[in-house]
Amino acid sequence: MTLPPHTRPTAHPTASPSHPAGRQPRIAVVGGSLTGPTVALLLLHAGFDQVAVFEAAPATAPLAGGLIGLEHPALDILDRLGINQSEVVAHDSETICQITVRDRRPAHTVRRVYPGRNTTWTLLHAALTARIPEAVLHTNRRVTGLATDRGQPLLHFTDGRTELADLVVFADGRTSIGRRLLDPFRRLRYAGYVAHRGHAPAPHEPLRDFVRLEPGPGCQYTVAPIPGGLDWTFYLDASPTDYTRRFGAPPERRMFALPQHVSPAARAHVDDHAARLLPAVHAATVHATTARMAVPVMDIDPPTRMLWPVGRGWAVLLGDALAPVRPHTARGANNGIEQAAGLATALTQHRRWAADLAAALHAGQHRHLPAAVTAVHRGPAIGARLGLGAAHRG
Numbered sequence: 231m232t233l234p235p236h237t238r239p240t241a242h243p244t245a246s247p248s249h250p251a252g253r254q255p256r257i258a259v260v261g262g263s264l265t266g267p268t269v270a271l272l273l274l275h276a277g278f279d280q281v282a283v284f285e286a287a288p289a290t291a292p293l294a295g296g297l298i299g300l301e302h303p304a305l306d307i308l309d310r311l312g313i314n315q316s317e318v319v320a321h322d323s324e325t326i327c328q329i330t331v332r333d334r335r336p337a338h339t340v341r342r343v344y345p346g347r348n349t350t351w352t353l354l355h356a357a358l359t360a361r362i363p364e365a366v367l368h369t370n371r372r373v374t375g376l377a378t379d380r381g382q383p384l385l386h387f388t389d390g391r392t393e394l395a396d397l398v399v400f401a402d403g404r405t406s407i408g409r410r411l412l413d414p415f416r417r418l419r420y421a422g423y424v425a426h427r428g429h430a431p432a433p434h435e436p437l438r439d440f441v442r443l444e445p446g447p448g449c450q451y452t453v454a455p456i457p458g459g460l461d462w463t464f465y466l467d468a469s470p471t472d473y474t475r476r477f478g479a480p481p482e483r484r485m486f487a488l489p490q491h492v493s494p495a496a497r498a499h500v501d502d503h504a505a506r507l508l509p510a511v512h513a514a515t516v517h518a519t520t521a522r523m524a525v526p527v528m529d530i531d532p533p534t535r536m537l538w539p540v541g542r543g544w545a546v547l548l549g550d551a552l553a554p555v556r557p558h559t560a561r562g563a564n565n566g567i568e569q570a571a572g573l574a575t576a577l578t579q580h581r582r583w584a585a586d587l588a589a590a591l592h593a594g595q596h597r598h599l600p601a602a603v604t605a606v607h608r609g610p611a612i613g614a615r616l617g618l619g620a621a622h623r624g
């Protein structure tokens with residue numbers, strides 16, 4: 231009989247609970263942005279009391295930026311955490327307005343209904359972390375390594391301290407130390423274009439919906455209302471040399487260009503393209519924006535696993551740590567939240583009903599990998615349709 235992959239026996243020698251009877255498993259979550267706090271809260275709700283979140287930043291900083299579209303499954307998981315939609319959804323439009331632009335004028339408009347709602351990183355992060363007890367969330371703790379101590383996973387930190395765990399959840403984003411340690415051959419590759427991003431002051435004429443403009447090959451612009459103004463993203467090609475010149479370091483090193491990294495040359499590049507390609511009202515939004523950031527669009531090989539045995543314990547990659555996907559897919563945060571719920575389900579079944587831990591974890595991996603793989607493949611297909619990064623591909 232051939233067993234489905236998730237039920238195959240693992241090479242793990244002691245796949246069943248490694249913690250002594252009565253003791254709860256120690257779960258260390260690395261990363262305190264969106265995926266990490268979600269998994270930590272789900273576990274706390276399920277009754278796990280040995281959960282710790284380690285976040286590198288002194289106070290979690292908005293690296294991934296502004297607007298985030300969440301689909302119904304992710305919104306439902308937030309509901310279960312008691313996060314009312316009114317807390318994270320400031321504008322409840324479900325409309326995506328897609329406009330083909332020719333000579334800076336709207337040529338063709340298609341309206342679609344988004345099966346979800348838009349939030350922002352700031353709202354969602356605040357809602358999640360406000361619910362995490364102080365004793366669980368440890369900021370200013372950067373993980374540098376993973377080893378074992380007498381068979382138990384052991385995290386190393388920049389401050390020289392260590393932490394033992396039974397399960398390590400790496401939710402540490404696209405530059406993940408977890409991925410580098412567990413899956414070192416999956417390296418990020420620059421896709422040849424940049425998501426320039428800005429928060430503009432509120433316009434005179436209020437905007438209600440998510441608007442996507444396609445002015446032609448090598449460019450896409452999106453804009454939507456957020457509390458206090460507008461969040462826009464302008465995708466434009468850039469060679470690695472141009473990226474380095476505009477943001478002070480190569481794309482592989484500067485994966486988030488924060489406002490202080492945005493040079494006058496980068497601003498001028500974006501302003502110039504806005505003036506040449508976008509309808510006047512949208513160009514004016516870009517020109518009026520002082521707070522700017524940028525993210526180089528990166529690709530990665532699709533993951534083949536998200537789970538690794540480490541001594542008698544386990545390590546898991548979730549969210550962008552597992553598979554950072556291109557922003558146009560609007561799947562990164564969705565994937566992370568859905569994977570977090572899958573992991574919490576497996577651990578809860580193990581703890582509450584003595585389900586075999588290895589089987590439960592592998593089944594979760596089997597359920598959640600396909601969505602991550604699909605999103606990894608979808609990004610380059612969308613980029614190619616938009617003619618983005620074409621020069622880089624050669």
Ligand SMILES: Cc1cc2nc3c(=O)[nH]c(=O)nc-3n(C[C@H](O)[C@H](O)[C@H](O)COP(=O)(O)OP(=O)(O)OC[C@H]3O[C@@H](n4cnc5c(N)ncnc54)[C@H](O)[C@@H]3O)c2cc1C
Pocket residue numbers: 260261262263264265266284285286287290291293294295297298299300371372373374401402403404405406407425427463525548549550551557559560561562563564565566
């Ligand atoms: C322009 C743009 C638009 C997007 N739109 C959408 C969208 O509409 N829908 C959607 O679902 N997704 C969207 N995304 C993707 C989404 O923002 C990310 O997928 C999401 O933020 C990933 O969350 P995460 O918690 O997995 O990782 P991150 O948000 O990257 O967080 C990782 C955290 O780990 C911490 N960390 C890193 N290294 C260490 C370490 N060694 N030790 C301790 N802590 C560490 C970091 O400081 C950070 O806080 C978009 C992204 C961009 C750039």
